[in-house]
Amino acid sequence: MGRLPRKKADIERAALELFVDQGVDGTSVRDISTRSGVTEGALYRHHKTKDDLVRALFARHYAEFAELVAELRKKKLPIDEFIAELVMTFYAYYDEDPYIFHFVMLVRHKLLEEVRADEHNPVELLSRILKRAERNKEIPKQNTAITTQLLLGMVMQVPIGCYYGRIKKPLVKHAERVTQACLAVMHGGG
Amino acid sequence: MGRLPRKKADIERAALELFVDQGVDGTSVRDISTRSGVTEGALYRHHKTKDDLVRALFARHYAEFAELVAELRKKKLPIDEFIAELVMTFYAYYDEDPYIFHFVMLVRHKLLEEVRADEHNPVELLSRILKRAERNKEIPKQNTAITTQLLLGMVMQVPIGCYYGRIKKPLVKHAERVTQACLAVMHGGG
Amino acid sequence: MGRLPRKKADIERAALELFVDQGVDGTSVRDISTRSGVTEGALYRHHKTKDDLVRALFARHYAEFAELVAELRKKKLPIDEFIAELVMTFYAYYDEDPYIFHFVMLVRHKLLEEVRADEHNPVELLSRILKRAERNKEIPKQNTAITTQLLLGMVMQVPIGCYYGRIKKPLVKHAERVTQACLAVMHGGG
Amino acid sequence: MGRLPRKKADIERAALELFVDQGVDGTSVRDISTRSGVTEGALYRHHKTKDDLVRALFARHYAEFAELVAELRKKKLPIDEFIAELVMTFYAYYDEDPYIFHFVMLVRHKLLEEVRADEHNPVELLSRILKRAERNKEIPKQNTAITTQLLLGMVMQVPIGCYYGRIKKPLVKHAERVTQACLAVMHGGG
DNA sequence: AATGAATGAGATTTCATTCAT
DNA sequence: AATGAATGAAATCTCATTCAT
Numbered sequence: 001m002g003r004l005p006r007k008k009a010d011i012e013r014a015a016l017e018l019f020v021d022q023g024v025d026g027t028s029v030r031d032i033s034t035r036s037g038v039t040e041g042a043l044y045r046h047h048k049t050k051d052d053l054v055r056a057l058f059a060r061h062y063a064e065f066a067e068l069v070a071e072l073r074k075k076k077l078p079i080d081e082f083i084a085e086l087v088m089t090f091y092a093y094y095d096e097d098p099y100i101f102h103f104v105m106l107v108r109h110k111l112l113e114e115v116r117a118d119e120h121n122p123v124e125l126l127s128r129i130l131k132r133a134e135r136n137k138e139i140p141k142q143n144t145a146i147t148t149q150l151l152l153g154m155v156m157q158v159p160i161g162c163y164y165g166r167i168k169k170p171l172v173k174h175a176e177r178v179t180q181a182c183l184a185v186m187h188g189g190g
Numbered sequence: 191m192g193r194l195p196r197k198k199a200d201i202e203r204a205a206l207e208l209f210v211d212q213g214v215d216g217t218s219v220r221d222i223s224t225r226s227g228v229t230e231g232a233l234y235r236h237h238k239t240k241d242d243l244v245r246a247l248f249a250r251h252y253a254e255f256a257e258l259v260a261e262l263r264k265k266k267l268p269i270d271e272f273i274a275e276l277v278m279t280f281y282a283y284y285d286e287d288p289y290i291f292h293f294v295m296l297v298r299h300k301l302l303e304e305v306r307a308d309e310h311n312p313v314e315l316l317s318r319i320l321k322r323a324e325r326n327k328e329i330p331k332q333n334t335a336i337t338t339q340l341l342l343g344m345v346m347q348v349p350i351g352c353y354y355g356r357i358k359k360p361l362v363k364h365a366e367r368v369t370q371a372c373l374a375v376m377h378g379g380g
Numbered sequence: 381m382g383r384l385p386r387k388k389a390d391i392e393r394a395a396l397e398l399f400v401d402q403g404v405d406g407t408s409v410r411d412i413s414t415r416s417g418v419t420e421g422a423l424y425r426h427h428k429t430k431d432d433l434v435r436a437l438f439a440r441h442y443a444e445f446a447e448l449v450a451e452l453r454k455k456k457l458p459i460d461e462f463i464a465e466l467v468m469t470f471y472a473y474y475d476e477d478p479y480i481f482h483f484v485m486l487v488r489h490k491l492l493e494e495v496r497a498d499e500h501n502p503v504e505l506l507s508r509i510l511k512r513a514e515r516n517k518e519i520p521k522q523n524t525a526i527t528t529q530l531l532l533g534m535v536m537q538v539p540i541g542c543y544y545g546r547i548k549k550p551l552v553k554h555a556e557r558v559t560q561a562c563l564a565v566m567h568g569g570g
Numbered sequence: 571m572g573r574l575p576r577k578k579a580d581i582e583r584a585a586l587e588l589f590v591d592q593g594v595d596g597t598s599v600r601d602i603s604t605r606s607g608v609t610e611g612a613l614y615r616h617h618k619t620k621d622d623l624v625r626a627l628f629a630r631h632y633a634e635f636a637e638l639v640a641e642l643r644k645k646k647l648p649i650d651e652f653i654a655e656l657v658m659t660f661y662a663y664y665d666e667d668p669y670i671f672h673f674v675m676l677v678r679h680k681l682l683e684e685v686r687a688d689e690h691n692p693v694e695l696l697s698r699i700l701k702r703a704e705r706n707k708e709i710p711k712q713n714t715a716i717t718t719q720l721l722l723g724m725v726m727q728v729p730i731g732c733y734y735g736r737i738k739k740p741l742v743k744h745a746e747r748v749t750q751a752c753l754a755v756m757h758g759g760g
Numbered sequence: 761a762a763t764g765a766a767t768g769a770g771a772t773t774t775c776a777t778t779c780a781t
Numbered sequence: 782a783a784t785g786a787a788t789g790a791a792a793t794c795t796c797a798t799t800c801a802t
C-alpha cells in the first residue's frame with residue numbers, strides 16, 4: 001500500500017475554515033496549502049478541482065445533517081416536540097463545529113440547486129412537516145410556505161448572530177427560546 | 191446639452207445583477223463589460239477600481255434604505271406599529287428592485303464593518319428599538335439580543351424564499367403575516 | 381479606438397516557428413512570450429487558449445493553401461499539367477515560408493479530422509482528380525487510393541528532406557523531377 | 571518459478587499505444603498507469619524516467635527493424651529485388667503491429683540523431699544503396715538525394731493512409747504496386 | 761515489487777488595471 | 782470620454798518523480 005492519505009483531512013479542514021472566514025472565491029488553493037502545511041498539488045490528488053473540493057465538502061456535511069433530520073422524523077413526534085428536538089439537534093450540531101454550519105450556509109446558494117428536489121432538503125422537509133400538521137389540525141390553517149420561511153429564518157439567524165458575536169455560546173442554551181418562538185409563529189396562524 | 195451618462199448607469203446595473211447572480215469575486219470586469227456592452231477601460235473612467243464600484247453601489251443603496259428607516263424613526267411610533275411599517279417599507283423596497291436588496295445583503299458582511307457603528311445598521315437599529323421597548327414595558331423582559339436575531343431572521347428569510355421561487359411576489363402581500371409573527375415573538379417573552 | 385494589435389502578429393509568428401522547432405506540446409506559452417517579446421497574458425487576448433492558437437494558425441494556413449489549389453482547379457487543365465502546376469505551386473509556397481508548410485504537416489494529425497470530409501482537403505481533392513482522370517482514360521485503370529498516397533508521399537517528403545538538410549533549397553528547382561516521378565507513377569498503372 | 575514480468579509488458583504496451591494516439595508529450599505517466607492498470611510508481615521500477623521508457627521502446631523496436639534490414643543487405647541482391655524485398659519486409663512488419671511502426675515514425679525525429687550516423691538509418695541506407703546502384707549503372711544518373719526522398723515518401727505514406735482508413739489492410743497486398751512505383755521512379759532518371 | 765500520497769517545479773489561464781491611440 | 786491591447790501578478794492546475802508504507 002502507498003502512504004496513508006494523512007494530509008487529506010488537513011487539507012479539507014483548512015479549506016473549510018478558510019472558506020468560512022474568507023469566502024470560497026476569496027480563498028486560493030495556495031491559502032489552503034499554506035494553512036494545512038501541504039503542497040498545492042496534493043489537493044489535486046484528492047479532488048479534481050477546487051470546485052470539486054467545495055462540492056465534496058458540501059455534499060458530505062449536508063448529508064450528515066440530513067441524516068440527523070431523517071432519524072428525527074422516524075420518531076413520528078407531535079409537531080411541537082418535533083420542532084423542539086429539531087432546534088436542539090441543530091444547535092448541538094452547531095456547538096460541536098460551527099464551521100460546518102457556516103460553510104453549508106455559505107455555499108448552499110450555489111450548490112443547493114443540485115439537491116433542490118431532494119426530499120432531504122431541510123426546507124422541503126420542514127414544508128412537508130408543516131403541511132401535514134395543518135392537515136392533522138395540529139396547527140391552524142395558514143400559508144405554510146410563508147411559515148416555513150419564518151421558522152427557517154429564525155432558526156438559522158441565531159447561529160449567524162453567534163458568528164458575529166451578538167449571541168453568546170453555546171447555542172443549545174437558546175434552543176428553548178427559539179423553539180418557543182417557532183411554536184408561537186406556527187400556532188399563531190395567519 | 192450634456193446627455194445622460196448612460197454608460198455609467200449601464201455598467202452599474204450590469205455589475206449589480208452580476209454580483210447578485212455570481213458573487214462579487216465571481217464576476218470579472220470583463221463580465222461586466224460584456225453584459226453592459228461597454229468596454230473594460232470605461233469602467234475606470236467612472237470608478238477608480240472594481241472594489242470602488244462595489245463600495246459605491248453599496249453606499250448608494252444602503253444610504254437609500256437608511257434614509258427610509260430614518261424617516262420612519264422620526265415618527266416615534268409605538269413598537270408594534272414601528273415593526274409593521276418597517277416590514278412594509280422593507281418589502282416595498284424589495285418589490286421595487288429585488289436585485290438591490292440581494293446585493294446589499296450580499297456585501298454587507300464585507301462592507302458593513304465600515305458602518306458597523308452606524309445607527310442605521312438594521313441589526314443595531316432593531317436591537318436599540320427592542321431594548322427601549324423593553325424598558326418602556328411595551329414588551330416583556332427578554333434576551334433582546336436573541337429576539338433581534340429572531341425578528342431579523344424572519345424578515346430577511348422571506349425575500350430569500352422569494353428569490354428561490356418558494357414565495358410568490360409581491361412581498362408586500364406577505365408583510366402583514368410577517369408582522370404578526372414578529373409581534374407574537376416579541377410579546378411572547380422568554 | 382484602442383491600441384492597434386501590433387503584437388498579435390509577433391505572437392503568432394513566434395508560436396509558428398517554435399511549434400515547428402520544438403513541437404506543440406514542447407512549446408510553452410512562456411516560450412512564445414519570451415520569443416515574441418510579449419507578456420504571457422497577451423496571448424489570451426487574441427486566442428482563448430493555447431490550443432485555440434494552434435487551431436487558428438492551422439485553419440488560416442490550411443485555408444490559404446486550399447485557396448491556391450481551388451484556383452488551380454478552375455483552370456480545368458489536363459491531368460499532367462495539373463500535377464505539374466500543383467507541385468510548382470506547392471514548392472513555391474514552401475520556398476516562400478517553409479515554417480508554414482512544416483507547421484501544417486505537424487498538426488494535421490490532430491486537426492485534420494475536423495476538415496476530413498472537406499472537399500478542400502488536399503488528399504480528398506487529389507483522390508477525386510485521379511478518379512476523374514481514370515474515368516477520362518487519361519491514366520490507366522488502377523487503385524487510385526494507393527496512387528493518391530504515392531503521389532502525396534513523394535510531393536510531401538521532399539520538403540521534409542529539405543528541412544533535414546538532405547535536399548538543397550530552393551524547392552522549385554526540384555519541381556520538375558518530382559512532377560516527372562508523379563507522372564511515371566500515375567501512368568505506370570497497377 | 572519466476573513468473574513473467576507481465577506488468578512491465580503491460581506498461582510498455584499501454585505506453586506505446588498512448589504515445590501513438592496522443593503523442594509522447596501528450597501522454598502523462600498517469601495516463602499510462604490508468605491504461606495499463608498498473609500504478610504510477612511501478613513504472614519507475616522498470617524504467618528510470620519516462621524519457622527512458624521512450625528511449626527503451628524506440629531502441630528495442632528500431633533495433634528489431636534494423637536487424638531485418640541488415641539480413642536483407644547480406645543477400646547482396648540487385649537493386650530492383652532489394653527494393654521489392656525491402657517494401658515487403660517493411661509492410662509485413664507494419665501488418666504485424668501497426669502501433670510499433672507508427673511509434674518509431676513518431677519519435678525518430680527526436681531520437682534518431684543519436685543513431686543518425688547509423689548506417690541502419692533507413693534514409694541513410696537507401697541513399698547509399700541508390701548511390702551504389704548509380705555507380706553500378708543499375709539505374710541512370712540522377713540526383714539520388716531527391717530519389718531517396720521520393721521513394722521514402724511513397725513507402726512511408728501508404729501506411730499513414732492505412733492509419734487514416736484510406737488504404738485497406740493488409741499492407742503486404744499493396745507491396746507489389748508500391749515496389750513497381752519505386753522502380754519506375756528510380757529508373758525514370760531525372 | 762508494488763502502492764499511491766505527496767512533492768516541487770512549471771504549465772496554462774485569469775484578471776484587475778494601465779496606457780497608447 | 783472611450784477603446785481594447787497589453788501588462789504583471791496571481792490564480793488554478795498538471796505532472797514527472799520521490800518516498801513512506
